[in-house]
Amino acid sequence: MVVTSPVHIEAELLARRRHADHLFELEFRVNRAVAGARPGQFVMLGPIGELALDPFLCRPFSIYRADGEKLSLLVAVVGRGTRLLLEIEPPARLGMLGPLGNGFRVPAAAREIVLVAGGLGVAPLAFLAERLARQGRSVLLVVGVRSAAGLPPLRWLVERGVQVEVASEDGSRGRRGTAIDVLGRLLAGRQLPADSTYLAGCGPRAMLQALHRxxxxxxxxxxxxxxxxxxxxxxxxxxxxxxxxxGENARVCREGPVFAAGEVFL
Amino acid sequence: MSGQPDMRVRLGRLELDNPVMVASGTFGFGREYEQLVAIERLGAIVTKGLSLQPRPGNPAPRIAETPAGLLNSIGLENPGLQVFLDDKLPWLRRQRPAVVVNIFGTTVDEYARLAARLDAAEGVDALEVNISCPNVERGGLTFGADAGAAAEVAAAVRSATGKPVLVKLTPNVTDIVAIARRVAACGVDGLVLINTLRGMAIDIHSGRPRLGNVIGGLSGPAIRPVAVRAVYEVAQALDVPLVGCGGICGWQDAVEFMLAGARAVQIGSATFRRPGTAVEILPGIEKFLRQTGRSSVGELCGALETGD
Structure with missing residues (x-):
């Protein structure tokens, strides 16, 4: 596996697009080193305001899209830090450290590829789905949200040949239920070969545990x-x-963020 | 004044190319920042706290951001002495900066045994004795908050090694000068002021503490005035070399510590915001020295004026 060395750069915030009520895409001009990230890698963004000390730390974000010298992140308002981040008007400059972490390791032999996203977990899996589709590989992406209001745009993935299934807990879009409910129904009765089937999940821990079960x-x-x-x-x-x-320790930032499900859950 | 100011500093028998080190626990064993920081420009690398045996550390969450800083309760997770000697030290000793190994024990004897083992290790330039970690049940603060126990550890380490010894003190005491005095009397090469302040934060929505270990150590600019005060008080009372540590983010902060009486400084939490902070503040210090007509960084040490 080619490992790109992380770099610390000043990223230029080019655009802030609102996709849903509390869901935004931030698009940055970075450089080829950072935009050369593999799906599943992340960046540390910030600090928010070079001179401001509160919030103090940078924040990790999965990479949602990367191409050429551009990179974008999906950001939802979850607290004070993300609210302040989303108040920044482009164009603006922000510190960015990356690419970090290991990324997904899809076996070359995988023929059946199923990606399962819960909420914001769609970010790295959309990136992965797009890259796999670009290689001409068939990919099913299951995106679970509470309601349609939490969905990022998915049409761009469909246009690239990704098969997308939406699951919403309130039934407002796609199939009713969680991503795991829908995945269970899709997999029922299908005999996927052990040696050429690959699944990846990103979302709440309970969802990942259910995926493992x-x-x-x-x-x-x-x-x-x-x-x-x-x-x-x-x-x-x-x-x-x-x-x-x-029982052993692992750093999410270094040994992860992507782990074999059996490494994490019993 | 023209020309480059002399940035070399001396802490007892430990000589550094410049006064800026990276603080223990914020820079791993150095290699984590190999690709991101011009490591050769650091005065010293202080390693993550090391114990004889590996330690798994504390439960998650271990980090909580707070105004102008952060709480941590890492709990001295480390791979233990043998892994350090086999896997970490060979890389560290090839680097230009001095290698200062932060050591931690749960008994006086453990500190002494660690010091003796590291005394024989080529490439270890000095030891920093951690008697101030707030995140472990035994050791740490139980030594650092008691002048007698602190001196006992310092004396044990001092006699177990011929290498320079620094002792990192806790601010979580009523009279830091009393503890500094007893430790300095053991013949150590310098004191590092300060480790984190005990703190706590609560998530009001879940009604739970924001750290798995409930209480943690506060670092960052939020504690800088406390650290500057500690350096000032000890510098006024004692003649031992001091290293200032606590919330330094820019060259101005480093100069502030030096005016208060520090000969050198450590950069900790700021590295998380900006990985290159420690090396990036050096030109600022040099420029300040030139602008104020000083030919060496040592001239800043204790240059504070408090009279009329």
Whole structure:
């Protein structure tokens, strides 16, 4: 695997697009090193305002799209930091450290590829789906949201040949239920071969655990992308350390954020 | 005044090319920042706290952002001495900066054994004794908050190694000068002021503490005035070399610590905001020295004027 060295740059915020009530896409001009990120990698963004000390830390964001010298992130208003971030009017400059983390490892032999996103977890999986579709590989992306109001645009993925299934808990778009409910129905009765089936999930921890429960007897390769609070993003602070199923420690920022599902869950 | 000011500093027997180090726990074992920071320009790398045996650290969440800083309760997760010697030190010793190994034990004997093992390790330039971590049940603060226990650890380490010894003190005490005095009397090469302040934050929506370990250590600019005060008080009372640490984000902050009485400084949390902070503040310090007609950084040490 080619590992791109992370760099610290001043990224130029080019556009802020509102996709839904609390969901925005921030598009940046970066450089080829950062935009050369692999799907599943992330960047640390910030600080928000070079001189402002509150919020103090940078924030990790999965990469949603990357092309040439441009990169975009999906940002939802979840707290004070993201609210302040989304108040920044483009054009503006923000510190950016990346690309960080390991990224998804889709086997070359995978023929059946299923990606399962919950909420904002769609960001890295949309990036992965787009890259795989560009290679001419067939991809099913299941996107679960509470309601249609939480959906980012998915048409661009469909246009590139990704098969997209939407699951909404309130039934306002696509099939009613969670991403895992819909995945279960889609997989029911299908005999996917163990050696050429790959699944990846990103979303709330409970969803990833459900994905593991649903798939662990099948012998497929299943990866999950995790998140955690982190200060540095480089492996130095040990703030994002998690205990894996086997009892050993792993840093989400360095050994992850993508792990084999069986490494994380029993 | 023209020409480059002399940036070399001396902490007892430890000589550094310049006064800027990276603080323990914020720079891993150095290599984490190999690709991001011009490491050769650092005065010293202070490693993550090291214990004899590996430690898994504390439960998540371990980090909580707070105004102008952060709380952490990492709990001294580290791979233990043997992994350090085998896997971390070979890279570190090839780097230009001095290598200062931060050591931690749960008993006086553990500190002494660590110091003795590291005394024999080529490439370790000095030890920094951590008697001030607020995030562990045994050791840490239980030594650092008591002058007698602090001195006992300092003396044990001092006699276990011929290498320079720095001792990192806690601000979580009523009289830091009393503790500094007893530790300095053990013949250590310098004192590092300060480690984190004990703190706590609550998520009002969940009704739960924001750290898995409930209480953690506060760092960042929020604590800088406390750290400057600690350096000033100890510098007024004692003649031991001091290293200032606490919330330094820019060259001005480093100069502030030096005026208060520090010979050198450590950059900690600011590295998380901007990985290159420690090396980027050097030109600012040099420019300030030239502008104020000083030919060496040592001239700043304790140059504070408090009279009329």
């Amino acid at each position: 649903l798939t662990k007897q099948r012998g497929w390769q299943v990866e999950v992308s995790l998140e955690n609070r982190m200060a540095c993003g480089t492996g130095a602070c040990l703030g994002c350390t998690l205990q894996l199923a086997g």
